[in-house]
Amino acid sequence: MKINHIVESQQFTVPFLMELFSRANEMKKIVARGGTKDYENRVMTSLFYQPSTRTRFSFESAMYHLGGKVLTTEQAQLFSSEIQGEHLEDTIRIIANFCDVIVLRHLEAGGAKRAAAVSPVPIISAGDGAGGQHPTQGLLDLYTIFSELHTLDGLSVAFSGSLDQGRTSRSLTYLLSKFSRIKLYFIAPKEMQIKQDMLDHLDENNIIYQVTDSLDNVIDKVDVLYQTRFEAERFPNTNIDYEKYRIDVPRMQQMKYNSIVMHPMPRDIEISHNVDSDPRAAYFRQSRNGLYVRMALFSMLFDGE
Amino acid sequence: MKINHIVESQQFTVPFLMELFSRANEMKKIVARGGTKDYENRVMTSLFYQPSTRTRFSFESAMYHLGGKVLTTEQAQLFSSEIQGEHLEDTIRIIANFCDVIVLRHLEAGGAKRAAAVSPVPIISAGDGAGGQHPTQGLLDLYTIFSELHTLDGLSVAFSGSLDQGRTSRSLTYLLSKFSRIKLYFIAPKEMQIKQDMLDHLDENNIIYQVTDSLDNVIDKVDVLYQTRFEAERFPNTNIDYEKYRIDVPRMQQMKYNSIVMHPMPRDIEISHNVDSDPRAAYFRQSRNGLYVRMALFSMLFDGE
Amino acid sequence: MKINHIVESQQFTVPFLMELFSRANEMKKIVARGGTKDYENRVMTSLFYQPSTRTRFSFESAMYHLGGKVLTTEQAQLFSSEIQGEHLEDTIRIIANFCDVIVLRHLEAGGAKRAAAVSPVPIISAGDGAGGQHPTQGLLDLYTIFSELHTLDGLSVAFSGSLDQGRTSRSLTYLLSKFSRIKLYFIAPKEMQIKQDMLDHLDENNIIYQVTDSLDNVIDKVDVLYQTRFEAERFPNTNIDYEKYRIDVPRMQQMKYNSIVMHPMPRDIEISHNVDSDPRAAYFRQSRNGLYVRMALFSMLFDGE
Numbered sequence: 055m056k057i058n059h060i061v062e063s064q065q066f067t068v069p070f071l072m073e074l075f076s077r078a079n080e081m082k083k084i085v086a087r088g089g090t091k092d093y094e095n096r097v098m099t100s101l102f103y104q105p106s107t108r109t110r111f112s113f114e115s116a117m118y119h120l121g122g123k124v125l126t127t128e129q130a131q132l133f134s135s136e137i138q139g140e141h142l143e144d145t146i147r148i149i150a151n152f153c154d155v156i157v158l159r160h161l162e163a164g165g166a167k168r169a170a171a172v173s174p175v176p177i178i179s180a181g182d183g184a185g186g187q188h189p190t191q192g193l194l195d196l197y198t199i200f201s202e203l204h205t206l207d208g209l210s211v212a213f214s215g216s217l218d219q220g221r222t223s224r225s226l227t228y229l230l231s232k233f234s235r236i237k238l239y240f241i242a243p244k245e246m247q248i249k250q251d252m253l254d255h256l257d258e259n260n261i262i263y264q265v266t267d268s269l270d271n272v273i274d275k276v277d278v279l280y281q282t283r284f285e286a287e288r289f290p291n292t293n294i295d296y297e298k299y300r301i302d303v304p305r306m307q308q309m310k311y312n313s314i315v316m317h318p319m320p321r322d323i324e325i326s327h328n329v330d331s332d333p334r335a336a337y338f339r340q341s342r343n344g345l346y347v348r349m350a351l352f353s354m355l356f357d358g359e
Numbered sequence: 360m361k362i363n364h365i366v367e368s369q370q371f372t373v374p375f376l377m378e379l380f381s382r383a384n385e386m387k388k389i390v391a392r393g394g395t396k397d398y399e400n401r402v403m404t405s406l407f408y409q410p411s412t413r414t415r416f417s418f419e420s421a422m423y424h425l426g427g428k429v430l431t432t433e434q435a436q437l438f439s440s441e442i443q444g445e446h447l448e449d450t451i452r453i454i455a456n457f458c459d460v461i462v463l464r465h466l467e468a469g470g471a472k473r474a475a476a477v478s479p480v481p482i483i484s485a486g487d488g489a490g491g492q493h494p495t496q497g498l499l500d501l502y503t504i505f506s507e508l509h510t511l512d513g514l515s516v517a518f519s520g521s522l523d524q525g526r527t528s529r530s531l532t533y534l535l536s537k538f539s540r541i542k543l544y545f546i547a548p549k550e551m552q553i554k555q556d557m558l559d560h561l562d563e564n565n566i567i568y569q570v571t572d573s574l575d576n577v578i579d580k581v582d583v584l585y586q587t588r589f590e591a592e593r594f595p596n597t598n599i600d601y602e603k604y605r606i607d608v609p610r611m612q613q614m615k616y617n618s619i620v621m622h623p624m625p626r627d628i629e630i631s632h633n634v635d636s637d638p639r640a641a642y643f644r645q646s647r648n649g650l651y652v653r654m655a656l657f658s659m660l661f662d663g664e
Numbered sequence: 665m666k667i668n669h670i671v672e673s674q675q676f677t678v679p680f681l682m683e684l685f686s687r688a689n690e691m692k693k694i695v696a697r698g699g700t701k702d703y704e705n706r707v708m709t710s711l712f713y714q715p716s717t718r719t720r721f722s723f724e725s726a727m728y729h730l731g732g733k734v735l736t737t738e739q740a741q742l743f744s745s746e747i748q749g750e751h752l753e754d755t756i757r758i759i760a761n762f763c764d765v766i767v768l769r770h771l772e773a774g775g776a777k778r779a780a781a782v783s784p785v786p787i788i789s790a791g792d793g794a795g796g797q798h799p800t801q802g803l804l805d806l807y808t809i810f811s812e813l814h815t816l817d818g819l820s821v822a823f824s825g826s827l828d829q830g831r832t833s834r835s836l837t838y839l840l841s842k843f844s845r846i847k848l849y850f851i852a853p854k855e856m857q858i859k860q861d862m863l864d865h866l867d868e869n870n871i872i873y874q875v876t877d878s879l880d881n882v883i884d885k886v887d888v889l890y891q892t893r894f895e896a897e898r899f900p901n902t903n904i905d906y907e908k909y910r911i912d913v914p915r916m917q918q919m920k921y922n923s924i925v926m927h928p929m930p931r932d933i934e935i936s937h938n939v940d941s942d943p944r945a946a947y948f949r950q951s952r953n954g955l956y957v958r959m960a961l962f963s964m965l966f967d968g969e
Contacts, residue, residue, distance in 0.1 A: 088705035089705050095393035095394050097420055097423050097424075099416065105737075105739060105742040107737050107739075107740065107742065108758055108759075110737075111709065111735045111737075111759060111762045111763075112761075112762060114735050114762075115707055115735060115762035115763060118707050118733040118735075119707075123423040125416045125419050125420060125423075126431075126736075127410075127412045127415075127416075127433070128737075128739070129410060129412075129433070130412060132410040132412065132433075141625060141626070143632075144624065144625060144626065145625075147643050148413055148624060148643065148646045149413075149416060151417075151420075151643070151646050151647040151649075151650060152416045152417060152419075152420035152650060153416075153420060319754065319758060320751060320754060320755075321751070321754065327753075338757050338758065338761070341758045341761050342761040344761075345761060345762060400698035400699050402725055402728050402729075404721065428728040430721045430724055430725060430728075431736075432715075432717050432720075432721075432738070434715060434717075434738070435717060437715040437717065446930060446931070448937075449929065449930060449931065450930075452948050453718055453929060453948065453951045454718075454721060456722075456948070456951050456952040456954075456955060457721045457722060457724075457725035457955060458721075458725060
């Protein structure tokens with residue numbers, strides 16, 4: 055299946071997702087055997103305009119386990135230190151001379167699309183801007199649900215956190231809306247709730263959802279609780295009671311025995327460390343899945359050339 | 360042909376350049392085949408005292424395509440954070456314990472020579488200081504002219520930009536002065552013109568040149584127009600009309616049909632983006648040539664040991 | 665011999681040290697042959713919360729010479745930029761998903777132990793905090809003495825510098841205290857002298873030592889002079905005469921002909937550059953030994969799994 059660039063969750067079809075997950079399962083076995091050398095001629099560039107070590111390492115480790123090599127910067131904005139403004143397109147066209155794929159973390163929503171428009175090598179967005187997307191996070195999140203629960207149809211998934219600007223919850227919501235009989239819950243204080251454009255998207259796709267500020271009313275109903283950070287610093291003058299949204303051992307006791315708790319990490323206080331030992335706490339396995347999904351993604355990009 | 364260190368353009372002989380270009384042609388084919396493993400035991404260090412991601416990636420990609428490995432820092436000055444002053448020589452002698460070649464971007468003109476004086480492994484300068492040199496940029500620029508125009512003799516080459524401190528134009532001028540029947544043009548506002556020491560060098564080598572502030576008087580005569588940035592920020596109180604020096608579509612129409620426009624990048628406004636699609640716009644191919652030339656250079660250093 | 669983590673000098677037994685040194689000798693030969701590919705499936709992470717390019721490169725070069733691959737950051741604290749406080753444990757559990765070993769430079773004494781407590785992959789401390797340890801520095805220092813003098817028993821070793829917070833002198837002192845008939849000298853202005861806890865440790869191990877502020881009274885007696893920096897900036901209001909502690913050519917003339925001078929580097933004025941050409945100046949060889957010892961350490965960690 056041919057893909058050129060990975061810039062937004064909307065671009066993925068269900069057949070693409072199924073092939074990706076099949077390959078990710080394969081990659082899991084390959085990693086257990088110590089990796090492959092099938093892509094040892096490949097050079098990836100991590101072109102990060104801001105540091106995001108976790109995401110960067112996940113991509114780079116994926117490339118290493120495929121046998122490839124890595125060029126890396128976390129301060130790509132210094133390319134242009136001499137120059138007013140920014141010439142992302144020039145940078146991309148030059149960097150593309152040195153590698154086979156560019157993993158781009160940009161500061162502005164839409165940066166990945168601008169890059170893809172001029173790049174002779176595949177661009178993979180590793181997140182672009184607040185309110186933008188982080189499509190490979192969405193893919194690994196969806197793969198995690200699929201791996202853990204063995205289906206994507208008929209699930210109840212709750213998102214919690216400051217959802218108004220949540221790049222990861224946006225990306226996963228787009229992906230889930232492609233499946234059948236999904237029910238979504240958006241749990242947040244009203245100031246941080248999911249934006250109308252996402253709800254419109256769900257309406258168009260006939261997805262049932264509920265918007266609420268009560269975790270406790272919902273927690274026993276969900277198969278997946280996707281917790282994210284509450285960016286309290288953006289809401290200094292509110293009286294939000296963050297304890298209401300905190301996942302701790304008592305709240306875990308209310309959850310279904312075969313549900314899972316996910317988090318894109320890093321976490322703050324919104325998941326108690328006491329929860330880590332609960333087998334339903336899937337967030338470290340979720341992070342590990344990033345390795346397999348990104349390996350799968352690289353293999354699809356390279357094989358499709 | 361044995362070389363030990365790459366520190367300044369003056370060190371290269373014509374036979375060296377011809378061998379280098381022959382190897383660079385070979386490297387172009389090797390890259391098209393996916394690289395080689397001939398140098399897989401080699402470790403290169405990028406020791407950068409200031410970021411220069413473009414140059415760093417070009418060297419590192421060259422090393423990867425040869426099969427080698429890379430140690431890298433863009434903040435080499437932090438080596439000495441604990442200590443007053445700087446001990447470049449100590450740093451070099453220690454880093455040399457861990458690698459087979461050091462690519463050095465230093466802040467002071469002459470830094471590369473100081474490093475070469477004590478290093479047990481080859482030093483390659485990746486630029487040292489304003490007014491210093493950037494010899495591998497000169498090599499890739501010369502190779503670009505050779506690849507595009509198939510000769511180095513009898514060419515008319517114009518340099519434009521703030522030439523008084525232009526490291527890249529200096530390095531290329533030194534190299535061109537080794538060839539026959541070269542004619543050079545230096546196009547710049549008088550405040551930014553090429554310095555007398557370079558003109559003296561050209562006089563000693565019997566190179567014909569013209570110093571001018573008019574691009575339009577020269578543009579139809581040249582085989583190569585080497586555009587660089589006009590560092591306007593160094594000349595705040597002047598009334599320079601930078602539009603006079605800007606390469607745009609109308610000016611391209613005045614150029615010979617088989618001429619080329621080069622630029623070491625990054626560019627500011629001195630070349631219009633509308634020019635990019637003109638086949639004579641060679642600057643992205645020029646950047647690509649950096650990969651081949653640096654691979655060739657590494658191979659000569661390692662094979663000569 | 666099975667080891668899991670490398671967090672402090674106290675953990676090493678004499679049999680472990682002897683196996684390590686035997687392997688380091690082997691690694692020296694392997695490096696001379698261009699390295700090995702025996703560990704080519706292995707991925708190491710350099711997780712540095714502050715830059716230490718020398719140490720980082722030493723570990724990374726070791727991994728490369730074993731055939732392995734490297735993920736690297738010098739600004740690991742930016743992981744948590746979004747979050748109050750620091751979640752070292754979460755970071756470790758996530759990074760461990762992407763690699764086979766983590767080399768950790770942390771800012772707080774005890775950071776390496778915290779990391780080791782939760783990590784599913786081996787943690788190697790590359791230094792943690794002032795007053796903490798730098799155990800692999802101690803290992804390479806001990807290996808250097810062993811390589812240069814062919815024994816570890818019966819030696820007289822002098823430490824000089826600001827020993828009160830000296831991480832490297834602490835780590836080496838712990839190691840030396842495991843051997844027989846060792847005599848130690850601690851040479852420093854009284855403000856900077858070794859702390860009582862170390863002397864207690866030596867008393868418990870029946871190690872003979874002398875605390876002095878006179879280099880000249882001791883210099884002709886020692887087999888090893890381990891010079892470190894005098895952190896004058898921590899003692900602004902003292903009248904310390906640092907010239908008394910400086911190793912220069914006249915003082916070298918007082919040293920035994922078969923003694924050595926070591927320094928963990930970087931050096932300031934405490935060793936004159938004129939001393940570098942003396943064959944007893946072992947500090948650059950010492951740095952080189954870091955490569956062999958770290959290769960040996962990785963091989964023991966991986967082989968023991």
